[in-house]
Amino acid sequence: MYKITRKKVLAPGVVEMGLHAPRIAKAHKPGQFLMVMNREDSERVPLTIADSDPGKGEVTIVFLEVGRSTIELGEEFNEGDELFAVVGPLGTPTHVEKFGTVVVMGGGLGVAPIYPICKGLKEAGNTVVTVIGYRKKEIMFWEEKLRSASSELIVTTDDGSYGEKGFVTDALRKLHDGGRAIDRVIAIGPPVMMRAVSDLTKPWGIPTWVSLNTIMVDGTGMCGGCRVEIGKESKFVCVDGPDFDAHIVNWDEMFARMKVYTLEEREAILANHECKLHLDNIRR
Amino acid sequence: MAETIDIAALGGVKEGEKKRPRSKDKRLEIACQTVEKRITNYDEVALGYSPAEAVAESMRCLECPKPRCVVACPVHIDIPTFIGLIARGKFSEAAEDIRQYNALPSVCGRVCPQENLCEAACIINDTNAHNPIAIGRLERFSSDWQLLHQDREAAHVHKKPATGFKVAVIGSGPAGLSCAADLAKMGHGVDMFEALHKPGGVLMYGIPEFRLPKAIVQKEIAYVRSLGVNLECNVVVGRTMPVQEVMDAYDAVYVASGAGFPNMMNIPGENLNGIFSANEFLTRVNLMKAWSDNPAGTPVRKPRKAVVVGAGFTAFDVVRIALRLGAEEASIVYRRSREEMPGRGEEIEHSLEEGAKFILLTNPVKYLGDENGFVRGVVVQKMELGEPDSSGRRRPVPVKDSEYEIECDLVVVAIGQTPNVLIPSQLPGMATRWGSVIKVNRETYMTTVPKVFAGGDAITGAATVILATRAGREAARAMDAYLRDPGRTWNSPA
Numbered sequence: 096m097y098k099i100t101r102k103k104v105l106a107p108g109v110v111e112m113g114l115h116a117p118r119i120a121k122a123h124k125p126g127q128f129l130m131v132m133n134r135e136d137s138e139r140v141p142l143t144i145a146d147s148d149p150g151k152g153e154v155t156i157v158f159l160e161v162g163r164s165t166i167e168l169g170e171e172f173n174e175g176d177e178l179f180a181v182v183g184p185l186g187t188p189t190h191v192e193k194f195g196t197v198v199v200m201g202g203g204l205g206v207a208p209i210y211p212i213c214k215g216l217k218e219a220g221n222t223v224v225t226v227i228g229y230r231k232k233e234i235m236f237w238e239e240k241l242r243s244a245s246s247e248l249i250v251t252t253d254d255g256s257y258g259e260k261g262f263v264t265d266a267l268r269k270l271h272d273g274g275r276a277i278d279r280v281i282a283i284g285p286p287v288m289m290r291a292v293s294d295l296t297k298p299w300g301i302p303t304w305v306s307l308n309t310i311m312v313d314g315t316g317m318c319g320g321c322r323v324e325i326g327k328e329s330k331f332v333c334v335d336g337p338d339f340d341a342h343i344v345n346w347d348e349m350f351a352r353m354k355v356y357t358l359e360e361r362e363a364i365l366a367n368h369e370c371k372l373h374l375d376n377i378r379r
Numbered sequence: 380m381a382e383t384i385d386i387a388a389l390g391g392v393k394e395g396e397k398k399r400p401r402s403k404d405k406r407l408e409i410a411c412q413t414v415e416k417r418i419t420n421y422d423e424v425a426l427g428y429s430p431a432e433a434v435a436e437s438m439r440c441l442e443c444p445k446p447r448c449v450v451a452c453p454v455h456i457d458i459p460t461f462i463g464l465i466a467r468g469k470f471s472e473a474a475e476d477i478r479q480y481n482a483l484p485s486v487c488g489r490v491c492p493q494e495n496l497c498e499a500a501c502i503i504n505d506t507n508a509h510n511p512i513a514i515g516r517l518e519r520f521s522s523d524w525q526l527l528h529q530d531r532e533a534a535h536v537h538k539k540p541a542t543g544f545k546v547a548v549i550g551s552g553p554a555g556l557s558c559a560a561d562l563a564k565m566g567h568g569v570d571m572f573e574a575l576h577k578p579g580g581v582l583m584y585g586i587p588e589f590r591l592p593k594a595i596v597q598k599e600i601a602y603v604r605s606l607g608v609n610l611e612c613n614v615v616v617g618r619t620m621p622v623q624e625v626m627d628a629y630d631a632v633y634v635a636s637g638a639g640f641p642n643m644m645n646i647p648g649e650n651l652n653g654i655f656s657a658n659e660f661l662t663r664v665n666l667m668k669a670w671s672d673n674p675a676g677t678p679v680r681k682p683r684k685a686v687v688v689g690a691g692f693t694a695f696d697v698v699r700i701a702l703r704l705g706a707e708e709a710s711i712v713y714r715r716s717r718e719e720m721p722g723r724g725e726e727i728e729h730s731l732e733e734g735a736k737f738i739l740l741t742n743p744v745k746y747l748g749d750e751n752g753f754v755r756g757v758v759v760q761k762m763e764l765g766e767p768d769s770s771g772r773r774r775p776v777p778v779k780d781s782e783y784e785i786e787c788d789l790v791v792v793a794i795g796q797t798p799n800v801l802i803p804s805q806l807p808g809m810a811t812r813w814g815s816v817i818k819v820n821r822e823t824y825m826t827t828v829p830k831v832f833a834g835g836d837a838i839t840g841a842a843t844v845i846l847a848t849r850a851g852r853e854a855a856r857a858m859d860a861y862l863r864d865p866g867r868t869w870n871s872p873a
């Protein structure tokens with residue numbers, strides 16, 4: 096069993112949790128994820144490891160309540176409760192070396208998973224320009240945490256209620272047009288945001304990496320449910336990724352594959368909970 | 380629970396009496412759920428022998444002095460002896476006798492392809508064609524009886540005193556379980572690591588409940604744990620702990636990580652929604668219990684028209700699940716003919732009874748999708764059999780201009796699995812075949828990395844439960860010898 100060591104609601108529908116998982120905390124590298132099972136008969140849900148503390152034997156997850164498992168985890172589980180299963184760290188770690196100037200972009204919930212990446216890149220001697228974007232001021236989280244892990248932090252909100260008004264892509268365009276030399280871009284967030292970043296940097300010729308969040312079952316490479324075409328080859332996101340070169344991702348297929356269970360999942364939510372989706376809170 | 384068996388009433392051999400075998404009788408069929416009923420549930424199809432039926436079947440065995448069945452069984456179970464014990468009403472003793480050779484009798488009795496192994500060799504076939512002794516069903520009967528009636532912890536008297544050695548077993552499928560059990564009995568400390576949240580390997584995630592009840596598998600695992608094996612789930616060796624860390628912490632390591640990587644055909648349209656690997660489909664249904672209508676659990680796509688590509692164990696399991704999920708039509712598409720089907724005989728029969736269609740000498744060439752990216756059909760090509768290939772089976776070759784379309788809303792690709800590369804990829808010195816099948820010394824089961832042994836599907840590619848069980852047992856013997864005398868030459872090339 097895996098104890099929930101702390102829980103904090105960061106914004107409506109956005110929950111941060113600490114989990115007691117000493118082995119995972121010790122082995123974790125930036126960019127890796129874990130799988131959580133709330134109860135014995137629950138789904139296995141992939142969540143990025145947003146921080147780890149090997150000393151305390153603790154890892155941090157931040158998640159958005161979008162469907163039955165994440166709503167259950169956020170609403171019915173509290174500090175001190177135990178989860179049936181937590182397994183990880185899974186996936187190939189983000190490639191970290193000294194690139195020069197790296198722009199790391201987190202959209203909405205993507206703000207959490209970029210934290211260990213920013214930290215790792217900065218430790219490796221890069222100038223880390225972090226761009227984080229939210230829909231509005233009320234749902235912001237981890238601003239100070241990200242600032243501490245970056246050389247420079249830019250915040251955007253869609254409605255202009257905090258920081259720069261606009262999307263993260265607007266901020267990136269401004270950096271580029273302002274003549275900033277950018278050696279690499281890393282973007283994590285909703286697929287539409289990652290694709291927009293990719294479309295933007297492709298003509299500029301800036302290497303761009305994204306972290307794909309396809310549907311997964313086991314997360315260990317045994318089912319192929321997470322597969323997506325990368326540069327004309329089928330790849331398993333859970334073992335070959337989740338980080339991939341954005342410019343060769345087959346985005347149309349990626350979007351199509353995320354819809355596989357939409358119908359079944361909607362039914363399950365309706366059967367289980369009054370529909371309290373917080374999807375609108377976070378930019379998709 | 381004490382067992383009271385009135386052998387005279389059951390028609391068996393009484394104490395002091397001589398057996399008069401009734402080998403001319405027909406093989407006793409096993410009671411099954413009716414087709415109409417079983418297609419609506421996931422309960423076991425073959426219900427098993429009653430004590431009277433088991434005794435009657437055991438009375439047909441000649442208890443041959445030079446039994447051919449024993450030679451044909453990969454673990455050489457002493458078949459005449461255990462069948463003789465059943466005929467004399469000693470059901471649990473029969474099971475205990477089997478356990479000397481096979482750590483998983485309740486499992487193997489159900490899933491061994493007996494018609495190609497022990498039963499194919501039974502001498503009764505010579506005089507009473509197609510009526511060999513139902514060895515598998517008797518094995519299942521005695522072992523189920525023992526699980527139900529005997530406190531198996533009593534068997535721990537066989538456990539040797541602690542040696543102080545520590546061994547890690549990676550993977551809890553049949554190979555890992557049998558190796559761990561034997562090592563524990565030899566007195567070694569055993570830590571077993573399993574990547575998934577439930578132990579059992581393919582026995583849990585692959586083979587469906589209606590063929591192998593999970594309660595049986597968990598009983599066998601509980602027994603292995605009761606021997607002192609420390610089993611930890613949710614540990615992916617190579618991720619949760621680097622392989623090197625495991626190497627450093629143990630005196631020997633057994634890699635029994637199976638063949639869990641699903642092969643796909645890499646034809647156009649294969650990434651459309653509604654196309655699954657057999658592993659994904661089976662994992663959703665079996666391990667994640669998508670069949671149970673549990674609203675909190677993992678979903679599975681309910682098909683109207685299902686196409687299953689392949690004809691091995693896996694394909695028949697998939698097609699039968701598709702029918703249970705309510706498919707109006709579920710077809711096996713196979714590029715060879717019925718004779719070459721590698722699946723287990725009983726399963727092929729049961730699939731046909733349940734309404735599966737066989738589309739033989741046919742192979743998919745591409746998939747067609749609808750506007751939302753969901754599969755709506757498969758284009759197939761007719762095949763004919765040409766010259767024999769390396770497997771001895773005639774090679775299928777495409778028939779020109781024979782393509783046509785089959786409508787479907789679910790496709791499951793069941794064309795085999797290969798071992799996962801995770802562990803070998805972290806041990807630079809570990810030699811493999813085709814990049815993933817671990818090479819071992821054929822006698823000692825040691826890999827090319829000192830103190831690391833391997834077995835089961837990880838060293839053969841997808842095979843059978845009984846071969847994995849045998850591999851685990853033989854490796855345990857070799858590892859025991861290694862721990863006592865590590866100086867010997869252990870990993871000279873096989």
Ligand SMILES: Cc1cc2nc3c(=O)[nH]c(=O)nc-3n(C[C@H](O)[C@H](O)[C@H](O)COP(=O)(O)OP(=O)(O)OC[C@H]3O[C@@H](n4cnc5c(N)ncnc54)[C@H](O)[C@@H]3O)c2cc1C
Nearest residue numbers: 128141142143157158159161162163164165308309310360
């Ligand atoms: C490698 C990886 C890392 C991830 N890290 C995080 C994280 O740190 N925090 C976080 O909140 N989420 C993360 N996700 C997404 C998260 O796994 C899903 O939101 C979750 O599985 C939804 O489960 P559910 O049962 O609550 O919702 P469901 O009922 O399964 O789905 C509800 C809705 O969400 C959509 N959905 C399902 N799966 C995904 C998915 N993988 N991504 C996006 N939408 C999905 C469904 O189509 C549906 O519309 C990650 C996904 C992957 C693959």
Ligand SMILES: Cc1cc2nc3c(=O)[nH]c(=O)nc-3n(C[C@H](O)[C@H](O)[C@H](O)COP(=O)(O)OP(=O)(O)OC[C@H]3O[C@@H](n4cnc5c(N)ncnc54)[C@H](O)[C@@H]3O)c2cc1C
Nearest residue numbers: 550552553554574580581616637692835836842843844847
């Ligand atoms: C659907 C299906 C039906 C079958 N039906 C039959 C049948 O009827 N009769 C028959 O004889 N055979 C059958 N087989 C084949 C048989 O199940 C296998 O040959 C057998 O299970 C192999 O045993 P194993 O112990 O080598 O591997 P597995 O059973 O595959 O177990 C390996 C275990 O190792 C774990 N693992 C892998 N990597 C790691 C890691 N890095 N760290 C920790 N754990 C790890 C896996 O999660 C798994 O639990 C079937 C196979 C399938 C897929």
Ligand code: SF4
Nearest residue numbers: 452487491496497515
């Ligand atoms: S283990 Fe398999 S081959 Fe051996 S006797 Fe039992 S059923 Fe037959």
Ligand code: SF4
Nearest residue numbers: 440441443448501502
């Ligand atoms: S060959 Fe047949 S009859 Fe002879 S011992 Fe084996 S099962 Fe019995």
Ligand code: FES
Nearest residue numbers: 314316318319333
């Ligand atoms: S989630 Fe099963 S292979 Fe990636």
